[in-house]
Amino acid sequence: MAVMKRVDDFRLRFGKRELVPIMIGGMGVDISTAELALEAARLGGIGHISDAMLPTVTDRRYKTKFVREKQKQYKLNVHKADKSIVQFDLAQVAEATRLHVSKTMEAKRGDGMIFVNCMEKLTMNAPRETLCTRLRVALDAGIDGITLAAGLHLGSFALMEDHPRFRDAQLGIIVSSLRALQLFLRKNARLNRLPDFIVVEGPLAGGHLGFGMDWAKYDLRTIFLEIGQFLQAEHLDIPLIPAGGIFTGSDAVDFLESGAAAVQVATRFTVAAECGIPEKVQQEYFKASEEDIEVNMLSPTGYPMRMLKNCPAIGSGIRPNCEAFGYLLDGNGNCAYIDAYNREVAAHPDAKKFSVRDKTCLCTHMRNYDCWTCGHYTYRLKDTTHRNADGTYQVLTAEHIFRDYQFSTDNKVALPPQN
Numbered sequence: 001m002a003v004m005k006r007v008d009d010f011r012l013r014f015g016k017r018e019l020v021p022i023m024i025g026g027m028g029v030d031i032s033t034a035e036l037a038l039e040a041a042r043l044g045g046i047g048h049i050s051d052a053m054l055p056t057v058t059d060r061r062y063k064t065k066f067v068r069e070k071q072k073q074y075k076l077n078v079h080k081a082d083k084s085i086v087q088f089d090l091a092q093v094a095e096a097t098r099l100h101v102s103k104t105m106e107a108k109r110g111d112g113m114i115f116v117n118c119m120e121k122l123t124m125n126a127p128r129e130t131l132c133t134r135l136r137v138a139l140d141a142g143i144d145g146i147t148l149a150a151g152l153h154l155g156s157f158a159l160m161e162d163h164p165r166f167r168d169a170q171l172g173i174i175v176s177s178l179r180a181l182q183l184f185l186r187k188n189a190r191l192n193r194l195p196d197f198i199v200v201e202g203p204l205a206g207g208h209l210g211f212g213m214d215w216a217k218y219d220l221r222t223i224f225l226e227i228g229q230f231l232q233a234e235h236l237d238i239p240l241i242p243a244g245g246i247f248t249g250s251d252a253v254d255f256l257e258s259g260a261a262a263v264q265v266a267t268r269f270t271v272a273a274e275c276g277i278p279e280k281v282q283q284e285y286f287k288a289s290e291e292d293i294e295v296n297m298l299s300p301t302g303y304p305m306r307m308l309k310n311c312p313a314i315g316s317g318i319r320p321n322c323e324a325f326g327y328l329l330d331g332n333g334n335c336a337y338i339d340a341y342n343r344e345v346a347a348h349p350d351a352k353k354f355s356v357r358d359k360t361c362l363c364t365h366m367r368n369y370d371c372w373t374c375g376h377y378t379y380r381l382k383d384t385t386h387r388n389a390d391g392t393y394q395v396l397t398a399e400h401i402f403r404d405y406q407f408s409t410d411n412k413v414a415l416p417p418q419n
């Protein structure tokens with residue numbers, strides 16, 4: 001009888017390094033915390049921190065005052081629709097990135113690695129300059145690798161081209177189609193530097209989706225195999241890392257046996273104690289049934305996003321908070337939420353409070369853990385733990401979940417020791 005394989009029978013190779021082929025995906029805004037990433041690295045895999053809204057994150061974590069300073073500088077603009085003057089101070093963006101990355105890297109133990117997830121759609125009212133600062137300072141501060149996310153990133157490698165670590169850090173990209181990958185490779189051909197890994201993210205992932213609202217027509221395995229065949233035909237030896245809906249160790253083994261170098265997973269870790277989501281909100285993730293989850297167009301980025309239908313971000317009509325945040329302002333100071341909000345102001349001139357239904361103020365709600373983005377299989381989380389006597393669910397440890405992926409077989413999920 002053939003012996004059933006486990007994830008632990010495989011290794012991800014980066015040069016001479018060998019890693020457990022489990023990568024915990026980047027989850028902004030500080031959902032994939034340093035603590036979560038550090039556990040993945042300690043256990044021999046790869047963890048991500050996210051560089052989304054870092055000035056806010058370092059204020060909370062390291063007592064910096066970046067948000068207050070920015071808010072003070074632009075306070076006279078709060079009631080204006082035109083946000084074009086609200087610019088980030090690049091020195092502060094650099095300092096926040098340096099702090100978060102270097103503190104995380106200093107704390108790293110074990111044989112694994114820590115990458116940073118860097119989303120191009122966080123255009124920060126000066127897309128090129130802010131992205132350049134974020135990427136280069138992360139390299140300066142010693143990050144092991146960068147995962148380029150939420151965007152095509154056609155120019156991102158060039159922004160790091162002359163950085164001393166450009167050829168030694170692990171640099172990869174997330175794509176959801178062969179076309180996106182081909183475009184990236186074509187645009188970067190002159191740099192003579194291929195990505196070190198490619199995350200192929202399917203439509204069941206959490207966060208923003210690289211698909212339209214017809215996401216359900218696509219499936220991860222098909223896209224993964226198509227990209228694998230393309231790389232083989234082109235004689236390109238780049239590790240492929242599928243992501244989106246890989247819920248058990250057996251799901252992961254299926255991909256590893258089909259040629260994946262590793263898997264990227266996230267949803268299972270949203271209910272880990274080390275994850276940034278507050279425990280009260282984690283209980284909402286546990287409780288969710290399939291009908292409680294939707295993919296909608298509320299994100300001002302224009303990408304569909306999956307979230308729990310009962311989250312406070314949906315329908316909230318708060319005033320845009322770009323003077324404090326403003327991470328989604330495009331190069332001209334526009335954000336789709338500002339337009340939606342101002343339309344409602346005009347429609348309800350006397351109302352103190354109203355609802356904005358078509359867009360959400362993503363910066364504010366992600367920052368406050370009020371936008372409950374989640375993967376498709378969130379409704380299965382309740383089956384991964386015990387129910388407490390009071391009806392709540394027992395929060396897991398990252399180590400337990402990681403090891404379950406690493407060692408489980410037969411589509412089983414190991415329950416944790418009962419508290």
Ligand SMILES: Cc1cc2nc3c(=O)[nH]c(=O)nc-3n(C[C@H](O)[C@H](O)[C@H](O)COP(=O)(O)O)c2cc1C
Binds near residue numbers: 026029207245
């Ligand atoms: C709560 C949550 C937040 C996420 N945020 C981001 C993000 O900020 N950037 C990103 O590239 N992917 C993000 N993702 C996607 C994950 O990194 C990962 O690729 C995907 O969710 C894997 O599928 P799974 O959740 O089914 O395991 C997020 C996923 C979740 C569940």
